[in-house]
Amino acid sequence: MAVTGFEFATATRILYGAGRLADAPEAIRALGGHRVLLVTGRDTTRAAPLREGLERLGLSCVPFTVEGEPTVERVREGTALALHERCDAVAALGGGSALDAGKAIAALATHGGDPLDYLEVVGRGQPLTKPSLPLVAIPTTAGTGSEVTRNAVLGVKDAQVKASLRGPTLLPRLALVDPELLKGAPPGVLSSSGLDALSQLIEPLVSARANPLTDALAREGIRRSARSLRRAVLETPDASAREDLALASLLGGLCLANSGLGAVHGFAAPVGGMYDAPHGAVCAALLPATMEVNLRALRARAPEHPSLARFQEVAALLTGRAEARAEEGITWVRELCQALRVPGLGAYGLTEAEVPRLVARARAASSMKANPLTLTDEELTEIALRSR
Numbered sequence: 001m002a003v004t005g006f007e008f009a010t011a012t013r014i015l016y017g018a019g020r021l022a023d024a025p026e027a028i029r030a031l032g033g034h035r036v037l038l039v040t041g042r043d044t045t046r047a048a049p050l051r052e053g054l055e056r057l058g059l060s061c062v063p064f065t066v067e068g069e070p071t072v073e074r075v076r077e078g079t080a081l082a083l084h085e086r087c088d089a090v091a092a093l094g095g096g097s098a099l100d101a102g103k104a105i106a107a108l109a110t111h112g113g114d115p116l117d118y119l120e121v122v123g124r125g126q127p128l129t130k131p132s133l134p135l136v137a138i139p140t141t142a143g144t145g146s147e148v149t150r151n152a153v154l155g156v157k158d159a160q161v162k163a164s165l166r167g168p169t170l171l172p173r174l175a176l177v178d179p180e181l182l183k184g185a186p187p188g189v190l191s192s193s194g195l196d197a198l199s200q201l202i203e204p205l206v207s208a209r210a211n212p213l214t215d216a217l218a219r220e221g222i223r224r225s226a227r228s229l230r231r232a233v234l235e236t237p238d239a240s241a242r243e244d245l246a247l248a249s250l251l252g253g254l255c256l257a258n259s260g261l262g263a264v265h266g267f268a269a270p271v272g273g274m275y276d277a278p279h280g281a282v283c284a285a286l287l288p289a290t291m292e293v294n295l296r297a298l299r300a301r302a303p304e305h306p307s308l309a310r311f312q313e314v315a316a317l318l319t320g321r322a323e324a325r326a327e328e329g330i331t332w333v334r335e336l337c338q339a340l341r342v343p344g345l346g347a348y349g350l351t352e353a354e355v356p357r358l359v360a361r362a363r364a365a366s367s368m369k370a371n372p373l374t375l376t377d378e379e380l381t382e383i384a385l386r387s388r
Contacts, residue, residue: 001097003297006211006213006258006259007073007207007258008188008211008213008214008258009150009168009171009258010171010175010254010257010258011137011147011148011171011172011173011174011175012171012172012173012174013173013174013175014148014174014175014176014177014250015027015174015176015177015179016136016176016177016178016246016247016250017176017178017179018030018111018178018179018180018239018243019178019180019261020176020177020178021049021050021138021180021181022049022053022092023176024050024053024136024138024174024176025050025053025054025056025057025059025178026057027136027174028038028054028059028089028091028134028174029057029059030135031088031089031173031174032088032089032134032136033075033088033091033134034059034060034088034089034265035057035059035060035062035085035087035088035089035185036054036059036060036061036062036079036087036088036089036090037062037064037081037082037087037089037090037091037102037105037133038050038051038054038061038063038064038091038093039064039065039066039078039084039090039091039092039093039094039098039101039102039105040064040066040092040093040094040098040139040256040267041065041066041067041095042065042066042067042068043094043096044063044065046093046094046140046181047063047093047094049332050091050101050138051063052120052341054136059206059308062082062087062140062153063211064077064078064079064081064082064083064101066078066094066098066101067098068097069097069153069155069162069272069278069279070097070098070100070101070104070152070153070154070155071154071155071156071157072115072116072119072154072156072157072368073103073157073185074101074106074278075104075105075115075154076114076115077106077345078101078104078105079104079105079108079109079158082105082109082133082198083109086188087109087133088133088134088138089134089135089136090105090106090109090132090133090134090135091135091136091138091305092135092136092137092138092172093138093140094138094139094140095139095140095143095144095189095193096139096141096143096144096146096153096193099137099139099144099146099147100135100144100146100152100153101139101142101152102135102171103132103135103146103152103165103170103317103353104152104154104165105133106132106133106135106170107128107132107133107136107152107165107167107169107170109132110130110132110133110158111128111129111130111133112128115154115165116156118165118167119154119156119163119164120163120164120165120166120204121161121163121334121364121365121366122156122158122161122163122166122188123163126339127167128165128166128167128169129167129169129199129387130171132170133170134173134174134361135173135174136172136173136176137172137174137175137176138172138176138177138178138181139177139181139246140181140182140185141182141185141193141249142182142190142197142245142246142249143192143193143194143195143196143197143249143252143280144193144195144196144197144200144240144249144253144279144280145200145249145250145251145253145254145255145256146248146253147172147175147176147177147250147253148171148172148175148253148254148257149170149171149256149257150166150167150168150170150171150197150257151164151165151166151167151170151257152164152165152166152170153232153269153279155272155273155295156302157271159273160273160274161269161270161273161274162269162270162272162273162296163174163269163362164366166218166366167308169184175250176320177246177247177249177250178246179239179242179243179245179246179247179274180242182242182245182246183242185237187233187234187318187323190229190232190237190278191229191233191234191280191281191284191340191341191342192244192278192281192284192358193249193280193282194225194229194232194245194248194249194280195229195280195281195283195284195287195307195336195337195342196252196279196280196283196284197221197245197249197283198222198226198229198248198252198333199261199264199265199283199284199286199287200252200253200254200255200256200261200265200283201218201221201222201225201248201251201252202218202222202254202287202314202333203256203260203261203262203264203265204218204252204256204258204259204260204261204370205219205222205255205258205313206262206294206307206309206310206311206314206372207259207261207262207307207370207371207372208260208307208369208370208371208372208373209259209260209370210259210306210307211224211258213258214254214255214258214259217251217254217255218251218252218255218259220247221247221248221251221255221311221316222248222314222317222318223317224244224245224247224248224251225244225245225248226317226318226319226320226332227244227320228240228245229245229336230240230336230339230340231250231321231360232244232245233259233340234339234340240345243332248308259366259370260369260370261367261370262290262294262367262368262370262371263286263290263293263294263362263367263368263371263375263380263383264283264287264290264367264373265283265365265367266362266365266367266368267282267286267290267358267365267372267380267383267384267387268283268286268367269365269366270358270360270361270362270365271348271358271360273300273346273351273361274354274357274358274361275345275348275350276346276348276349277348277349278309280385281343282338282345282348284337284342285337285342285343285345285372285387286345286346286383286387287333287337288330288333288334288337289382289386289387290332290383290387291311291329291333292330292373293375293379293382293383294371294372294373295308295309295311295326295327295330297375297376298311298372299372299374301341301373302373305373307372309372311326311329312325312326312329314323314326314329315327315329315330315332316329317318318332318333319332334380344387344388345384345387345388346388350384350388352385352388355381355384355385356381358384359377359380359381359384362380362384363377363380
């Protein structure tokens, strides 16, 4: 495939390894933090070592929790708290929700205004041009890759949609990935987040914006996810499985931030806004049908498209067999979703009558722009119906 040029952007610094959480307090102090907004999910216990480490260094902590997926309203509250407490740094520790909230708060604290001033799709879409507060992002799940992406996904309740703040200033100053933080994660969280990571590796590899750098990362991530995700969920994950899942998530974040995604995430954004549905589980429900419809559309309308051969490569990476056909990769994904008991979108409330509205919203989603080719309304409808 010809390389016409690409950009690669990520966090200023990435620290990876078991036990690296212990390095976070000194790293935050080195960034100039004295009063730190500590953003977590509803479970604050995993943040205790970080909070204690910051306090040992004489740094103050201001706690802020994000229960469930982040909303415009909650980010407004977090930004107001950061400004009132005169925080000069943000540490976000948790799943993708805590990380996205932390990224949004760090940006809005320096830009001023309202989240809707900068939000895509349903907001005013103004650019984020100022440096954010120094931000350290520490994932405790292995799925979103938000620690290395330049967007923050927020729910907008009134519009029943999820949309992004986006821009290079949202990239954390430090992404710290410690696979030991996956210890004790419930099987459902490992399944949902792990399948989200897998979709964020497969979609960039077949993306219309794929490039050689993200290709290499996606291949490594798919291999690691394929060999460890099933046993991590169905058995107790050992150190090697935790490492594979943490790296797959990190690599997926690097890929999506630089090569885009596709129809899986094009649907996932409006589904998450319309229903109380966890993002990773939604992506998992959509992945098999989306792969199959994309493969068929490429063969019918773009048989010379470079992404077509990528589906065969995905199959080889998933199955471990170089001769595997593209259909075998789709079967592998479908069987994995069945083994992990992934519910269809109907479990969250999607009815057949609501599919046309979902399709219209999915078509407008930013992730849809990187799909290998433009899908018709009939094809998008098929994906939605088959994912129910």
